[in-house]
Amino acid sequence: MSDDASAIAENRRRYEELKRAGQGHAPRALPGPSPRGGVPLDAAAILHRETIPGGWYWTTALKAGEALRLSLDHGPSSVALVAWSAADPSERLNYADTVKVQWTAALRKGRVLFSDMGRVMFSLIEDSCGSHDALVGGSNAASNAARYAGGPHRNTRDNLVLAALKTGLDRRDIPACISFFAPVVVGPEGRLGWNASGCALGDFVDLRAEMDLIVALSNCPHPLDPTPDYAPNPVAVTRFRATAPAADDLCRTATIEAVRGFENNAAAGF
Template sequence: MILSHEIPAASYWSLRLRAGRLLRLTALDGGAVCSTLIFADSDPVDRLNVPDTLKAQMSARIRPPMVLMSDRGTALCSVTGSSLDWHDCLTGHSLDAHVDAPGPSSYATDRNDWRRSARYGFLSELRKHGRGPADLHGCVNFFAKVAIGPDGTFAYEPKHATAGDWVTLRAEQDLLFVCSTAPHPMSQTWMPGAVRAEVEPGELYGPTDPSVTFRPESTRALAAAKAVLA
């Protein structure tokens, strides 16, 4: 184990992860959500591109062994395992309007129980890395499920994750992760959950790795990431 850090409920955190290492996220509470932005640390403009990631891999969700791709079609990280077969990436992160729906909240009135959106947390962490609002992009809401209902609208499942559910990501290049544990933007209640983040050494993988063989597009994305490291 290289690092273990608990992200409290309704909080935020960021991490630089070296290529080849594994990041394991574990839900510590039922209903926990970890909204996550991902950037290539070597290039300030290369970041997670959700539409291309989904289109290239014929999916409307994130699950193993998919590869999360950047704007340039380069692999950022691979989903090497998960206790859940569905992580939402369609609905974006929560805004201040979402957390104010039950009524206004501020530090002056609520102290440490002050409700803060994922956007607030993202911007707070991005400033630490010299970034700002222009760097916000489509995120992955790990541990959340939003399917398409029979009528074509989004259907959020509030009890998708239970305590102990997990997902592991293998960094294919040096990365910056920015995380928020604010509730999902479609949640009807303010019940955030904590998430544990653990970093472990990775292992070398070959041409039969599930992410490599998943689709031709994932093969090309991983090859492009290796070129970045060369």
């Protein structure tokens, strides 16, 4: 075994050891993916529909108990998301904590998204593909210039700057984003790649807000997407009233870390 392979194996062993110690109990098994094409929504629960054109962004306020459905009704595209607490925008999405606290970078139905205050911002209540990126982040002017001819083309970073300014925030307030429908894979030697079959027409994800939020979405190609042309498809967004969670709600009980996150929400009045 090479020195690099030995180091990877040792790091993996140490990670599993810390994971067992940190969890203290076995997490609940997560279900399979939601059916592609979407779980039907009650028309009375729908509050707003939006289509984000390829290359553009959108912002919205989201109340606790409301949800966003992001759906690929027009074909594959990646959607970058950042969010802030509406009560105090200095509290914001933290994808590093989302990964560390749940001991996985694989976001799928049953997982939650954490803020930098250890509280839960979103629950993933439905998800048809489980191909989302919490490692790489979004595109910027330099990454677009290196990949696409005929630019400049709109990019995630500049879109999120505009979104932040539109909501009264500043570029300094922008956290690292999580990208939905971005099938990033990690190879056996730790190299990042792209699984083009990971997302398809009809895929969707439902994100239930667990506190009042300000949300920004950007529809630009992911930096690892190997497609040679800059041609992101439109993305459909639906804001709706989610069904109130039961006491044994999967997202709230799947892991001891999620339980603690919701206890932190309750302590803060969310």
